[in-house]
Amino acid sequence: MKSKICDMLGIDFPLIAFSHCRDVVVEVSKAGGMGVLGAAPLHAKDLAMTLDWIDDNIDGKPYGVNIIVPNKYVGKITDEKGSVDKKTPPEKIDSTAQRNFVRKLLNNYGIDTSDLTDDLMQRKPRIAKNADFSGNSQILDIALSHPVKLLCNSLGVPPEHMIEKAKERNIPLAALVGKKEHAINQAKAGVDIIVAAGGEAGGHCGEISTLVLIPEVCEALRDFGDIPVLAAGGIVTGSQMAACMAMGAAGVWTGSVWLTTAEAETNPVVKEKMLAARSSDTVRSRNRSGKPSRQLRSAWTDAWESDIAPEALPMPFQTSIAEPAMAKVLKLAESGHEGAKELASYFVGQGVGMMNQQTTVRQVVYEFMDNFIEASERLQSFNQE
Amino acid sequence: MKSKICDMLGIDFPLIAFSHCRDVVVEVSKAGGMGVLGAAPLHAKDLAMTLDWIDDNIDGKPYGVNIIVPNKYVGKITDEKGSVDKKTPPEKIDSTAQRNFVRKLLNNYGIDTSDLTDDLMQRKPRIAKNADFSGNSQILDIALSHPVKLLCNSLGVPPEHMIEKAKERNIPLAALVGKKEHAINQAKAGVDIIVAAGGEAGGHCGEISTLVLIPEVCEALRDFGDIPVLAAGGIVTGSQMAACMAMGAAGVWTGSVWLTTAEAETNPVVKEKMLAARSSDTVRSRNRSGKPSRQLRSAWTDAWESDIAPEALPMPFQTSIAEPAMAKVLKLAESGHEGAKELASYFVGQGVGMMNQQTTVRQVVYEFMDNFIEASERLQSFNQE
Missing domain, CATH: 3.20.20.70 (Aldolase class I)
Structure with a gap:
């Protein structure tokens, strides 16, 4: 062409x-x-x-x-030619409400969250290191x-x-x-x-x-x-x-x-959900990374969009919480866990209705x-x- | 063609x-x-x-x-071949919070609202009669x-x-x-x-x-x-x-x-605002009619999108409140009232950025x-x- x-x-x-x-x-x-x-x-x-x-x-x-x-x-590291953003140093972000919300959400869907420790959910994610x-x-x-x-x-x-x-x-x-x-x-x-x-x-x-x-x-x-x-x-x-x-x-x-x-x-449960989804089954939300991203609607996104949800943290702190939790959900969903299947989600656009x-x-x-x-x-x- | x-x-x-x-x-x-x-x-x-x-x-x-x-x-009238919606009879809707919110909003922008009476803002709008x-x-x-x-x-x-x-x-x-x-x-x-x-x-x-x-x-x-x-x-x-x-x-x-x-x-103030607006200067909100509609962003839409705003009422009650208030705003804006100019808005799509x-x-x-x-x-x- x-x-x-x-x-x-x-x-x-x-x-x-x-x-x-x-x-x-x-x-x-x-x-x-x-x-x-x-x-x-x-x-x-x-x-x-x-x-x-x-x-x-x-x-x-x-x-x-x-x-x-x-x-x-938040906490963007200065490079010799880059910009600085030190207004909110990383250590000042309190993610207690978000960590508890995620654990409670997973518990409500029958998922044990004892390995979703505070330490794990406060680690700098790879995506931020990169x-x-x-x-x-x-x-x-x-x-x-x-x-x-x-x-x-x-x-x-x-x-x-x-x-x-x-x-x-x-x-x-x-x-x-x-x-x-x-x-x-x-x-x-x-x-x-x-x-x-x-x-x-x-x-x-x-x-x-x-x-x-x-x-x-x-x-x-x-x-x-x-x-x-x-x-x-x-x-x-x-x-x-x-x-x-x-x-x-x-x-x-x-x-x-x-x-x-x-x-x-793609996780097979998510793949199946995407093949069945309509174009209206996506949601634009800050719940995954702190910045707005479009995702497949699921019990997870519904919970984050509900009135009782805490506000999503700024990037990269929301990732620290959402990614380990969703990784756990996806793994369980693949093994057939019903609650995890309901929560399972991934990034996808409105075109999903035609996939x-x-x-x-x-x-x-x-x-x-x-x-x-x-x-x-x-x-x-x-x-x- | x-x-x-x-x-x-x-x-x-x-x-x-x-x-x-x-x-x-x-x-x-x-x-x-x-x-x-x-x-x-x-x-x-x-x-x-x-x-x-x-x-x-x-x-x-x-x-x-x-x-x-x-x-x-709400209150859809039965026609001999139409559907009925009588779950929420019109008289049961309390619009006090919304009426007060609108009057306070206009007051904050220097607009006298003594003629925006409770009676006026509870009348069935023409669009609902039709x-x-x-x-x-x-x-x-x-x-x-x-x-x-x-x-x-x-x-x-x-x-x-x-x-x-x-x-x-x-x-x-x-x-x-x-x-x-x-x-x-x-x-x-x-x-x-x-x-x-x-x-x-x-x-x-x-x-x-x-x-x-x-x-x-x-x-x-x-x-x-x-x-x-x-x-x-x-x-x-x-x-x-x-x-x-x-x-x-x-x-x-x-x-x-x-x-x-x-x-x-089109109101000349709104026209001027539209000609200057970017595609990102619209907002999809229930504030005008109770159903989501896309409008030119203004102090009015910002107020309705704020955390302190009451929830918009269902159709047609939100129209009863929003339309007389916005009619007043537009009239004042045309005569040069600065606060009214800030509030002035109308329905428009994202294409406004290219108009x-x-x-x-x-x-x-x-x-x-x-x-x-x-x-x-x-x-x-x-x-x-």
Whole structure:
């Protein structure tokens, strides 16, 4: 396909797949799109092993790596070129109410929480360690010792050393945004590709819908040499891809649609719930990370949205509490625990309503291609006399 | 243009404009689209006069009329073929907290509220009278004594007598929905056109985004003889229109974009605020009618979203309180009252961020046409080798 993104990334079809699963990354790239590995929650040695495996299996096709370095979070560590946020030092955050709430919630669903200790729920999560200068430096070094063809940052302008390293090596640098103003900031900082994600997206998201955000961001970026835009948020079909590209996007960035593929390591209970879910079965909530993210509605999200729930803590403290608890829930759910099944949830966008049967990654890519052409022809047909 | 909607409605370009302003209705129809007059808040005699005026000025072009008969509201009056909701009789609703909150809010912004009496804020609003069987019968009779070419209902399945009258006269009947399930219900009830409105829409709206809702609804309606879908929600440009039609919509239904045209009778303070607003400057709240609706963010919406605000009352009681108060605010804002300017708000969708300069209705229609072709060509260009 003729698209700026295809030229920049050396791919045939401008369908980018964000995933934590190495198999998904590899399969999407081999099918003509591009897989991007989410490295944020990984230990350095796991990242290295995963990238080695990808290199061994991807047949030389291009792939990318995504990290999370937020512009703002409590206790953000100063790097020599980064910003400081020391207004609320980490030790001042009292998470007693949230820890107790989670334990009580799990207890109510028949789950023993004696191993969800105060100590465990106050540990700095891996994702926060990787957001620090030392953490993201290490991740970048590992990524750059592999033939990555795209680097991407979520939740903020990439740290300066990331921008420099990408430019030095001629690797395109992408960044996710949920607002036009953020896209402009990213463009000014020198980012090469903007991923504009609407409020219907799974995981961290803003409130502006994809249909509004894409034309807005494309218009705003005209002043910055037409930086290509990848549309994100709710996109699970080739017709939505065509829609976004009709509005000016150069391609799409997807995440949710891969979670129900055969290759995805999604918890089987969650996978089943997603296949059955309607588009209205998601909720945008701060309960998982402290920043708003879209998740599959479950007894867990309902509880956090109820009037008696404590307010979610700021990033990264909410993660310290939610992730060990949800990890426990997911493990129990998989073993058949009924209460845990009700609580089980994961990040997913509103597109979940159209994810109705498990297929392979390759099938999803091919369906995108087919639906894209179909949509393109449909639009063309309106112009006929 | 070749579209099922154009054939059904006898128009050239499938751009439908919902408006309370007769000039907008007339101008859109004369420019090749179709204007639909929002009749819900009108007295019978005003509706008759407005339709007479439209007939005298529209050069024989087709236009439509929209009413609001919700599926559910407190105190819904039984019609001989309608449903009953008598769980909460009107007289049992205590609106003291809400009345006091509104008066205190206006006082805080320097507005005297002595004329916002308890009596005034407990009157059944016109919009609720028109939702009753006798009210909507009268409106329909008036509408049908004029050459209307489209009837539409919001917030629920049209009452049976509306469906019958439309069928008898061969007038296409449309209905607004925000969920796939509602679209199926409307199709089963015999509606001819589904207006699928995403959560980014101005006024009453659901939570599913337009980009997700349109392909979902189109897919669901395949089992009902391909009932045409008009896409709505956030659409203010022809490129968004093209996007929705690439996904299967037969045309679009718009509202917000007309509010800032020269012909619109929008309060001038609100118009100015809308022209300056970003896409993030809207809020979805129950404060205006008791059902969630998207509005321009202002000191009024901020107050209702604050922790100290009482919960909004169910429809139609919240309208009884909000509408007289906001009418007062808007009148004062127009005369230059600073506090009233801060409070002033109106229904608008996220597309407001792209409504940046006042133009004429005709210009908006022509820009839609130009941008539609541009987007169509853009999408086509990706398929070139």
